[in-house]
Amino acid sequence: MNPVARPPALRTLSALLCPRRRLCGVHAGSGGEGNGSGRSDGGGVRVGGEGEEEGEVGLDADRVPEEVLLRLPTPGRAETDDDDGENLSPGVGSGSRRRLSEELRLEADRIVKILLQDGPGFNTRQALDEMRPRVSNALVRKVLLKIVFSIDSVSHARYPSLAYKFFLWAEQQEGYRHGTSMYNLILKIFAECGELKAMWRLLEDMTEKGLPVSSRTFHLLVCTSGQAGLRRRLVERFIKSSNFNYRPFRNSFNAILHTLLTIGQYSLIEWVHQKMIDEGHSPDVLTYNVVMRAKYMLGKLDQFHKLLDEMGKNGLAPDLYTYNLLLHVLGKGDKPLAALNLLNYMSDAGCVPNVLHFTNLIDGLSRAGNLEACKYFFDEMVKKACQPDVVCYTVMITGYVAAGDFDEAQKFFDDMLLRGQLPNVYTYNSMICGLCVVGKFDKACSLLKDMDLRGCTPNFKVYSTLVSRLRNAGKDSEANNIIQYMTNKGHYLHLLSRFRGYRRC
Template identity: 25%
Template structure:
């Protein structure tokens, strides 16, 4: 039988060295096992014994010396994370000093990210900055990875945010290239503090320099603009068109933000143009969009268009919810079409959409405005039959209506009922009822209400 070539090699080795060679697999496995035991001992010691500056290094070195293996980056990272959790930041400095002067391996960058967060989240901003700029001394090339960690710390407050430009300039001098993620951190921070113009300039710069802009960054910028700009005069439609020039494609959520902004500013005419633009972009408006648009055109008193929009959403197969019905019923009441409002309320209940307290408040307000207090009483009683709880606004509307028709006795009864239910009615409304009672010479009742007011 022919012996294998591996057997010949083994025989030659034994004749020459008179010992059995160790396989590379066995050696590597043994080193891995020793390193594992050293790490377990280090972890146990760190958790069981509070450490001071000097004993941390001793614990670190002894754990690996006992098992006859070299210190590793993983061991240093474990020490840093443990010290950070215990807020023992003074010891982190000594660990970094030992790493810098006593080790020769290339330190992984993620260790410095842990250190920067440990310092930054504890308010030691300058220490975090110093660690970043000392990274090359640890045989490591800093990149956007650690720069982003530092920026995430700096943008947490306005005080440290002013340091960002200087940090960026120095980082560029170290050869750190800014990445898309870096700009996203800065844009997000500027949006949060309301500096939307600077945020917009950064996004434009990214587009001009051919960075890949995440679509969510455009949405965040637009949402922040609508939050911080004056809704009565800011040209948000023009702003969206400017964003389109730098490759922004608004989606349904973005259009919803714009519609809310316009309605908030009382610009009902412009919401229709936004709806038309949505259709041109082949974005189907949902029920939320139609509800917002209805609210805008009704506030603008364009009731005929409101009817068309309500019919349109029905034709598109959208099922109105209670919020949509409330907006439309409010429009009917504003144009004094109380009968239409009552019919619409009956229709919504037939279609399985139950009226809520807002629906009833809208209808009662319309009846009170028209001076039909008898019918308002009927709706008031209907609320109780339908199990809808009256709120403070309901009482305020009814009390105001009875004061207006000079039925101050009924208004007083409603006011006392509200007090008994621990509902807070407007102070001005209570004072109005007290004044009317005084005018009618009902001083005892006025004093009783005054006691409630006090």
């Protein structure tokens, strides 16, 4: 393509993605470019979900999740009163900052100890009054964060009431008032413990006090509201609320759409998008990115392309995240020629493809089972001096493992180490799965321990993969050793019951 040629108009981009010619040397095993919805994953193997019993874990189980690759920026402006970090004065020196931080920590520890003594015969409020701490945003945040991080299956019934008791006491102290960020922290504690009714009462309290309600507030509430009907009512309430702290209104809708995307509420995204249009608010690029992703996940590719055309007609150019999504869709649809056209289009439009773009494309093609195309684009990426990172290598390795070509996966793993890229949990999981497939159980167990030694904690799927495959190979003793190893490390003890027939020593 002529480097000085002007890129085609955006309204033709959708047509550009559907070429009639084949890409020579890069083709699918089925003999042509697919027209599927992009929903099928390569390998056709079952992926065990949360709550399933232990069984055969498919090779596709340890792919890098699409959410890691197809990530979107958080919408709207930064919240001045929605930060869970430590907001210390910038004028304080590093020595004074450390001293102040240590004093806060000690004071917060004392407060938490007092709260834990709460019960019959102990007056918590009086004990806090006698302690006479200097109540500030930093101290309240520190106490609430300590409670957040301490919640477990034993404490989840007790901690919400302790946190709320402290929350009420703090607000009654002279010179201090809770802001949005403190409400969000107490909401987070209630969310962790499933206290939905208490969360709604807090929202009512925030509204009565005229406090700005942020996207974090919405996120906490909508993630805890499990019923679709309740979520829709919640969305309606936030759309209508003058306290929802995202203005102009388009940013309010974007904040809601973004949160719904993170929890997979694709149908609700469609509804919110239509509501946004009905109320006369123009979508921006982020809006289109979220809604197109939802259409894609729902398998509505005709509407996906319609939105892409509409985006061009409205004078909006794709951004990096739009291209990420388009390349991934083309990959999963097994359309390497269209992907090549899009990469060239991007370069001509002044948006040079980076490693994330190539990785998204390769991941999609890998899920479609077109490893020849994966290798082609991997080599093209390297030729363009775009160095593959750990995620890109992991996508390649997982693709070959899923296809049963462990030797090629091993080559990529070795090349990755030579280039100084450290494997992550998904890389190790894929390699361990591959070693199990080819019957190299000793190496798989060794790699599991090497993984742990490097500070990369295995997830439960890799443990269950090893155990199930060892048992299928008649190696019950080795399988029990893996379970014991997991137990000794303190990993996933709450999931031990999934290993049928195993009894702890």
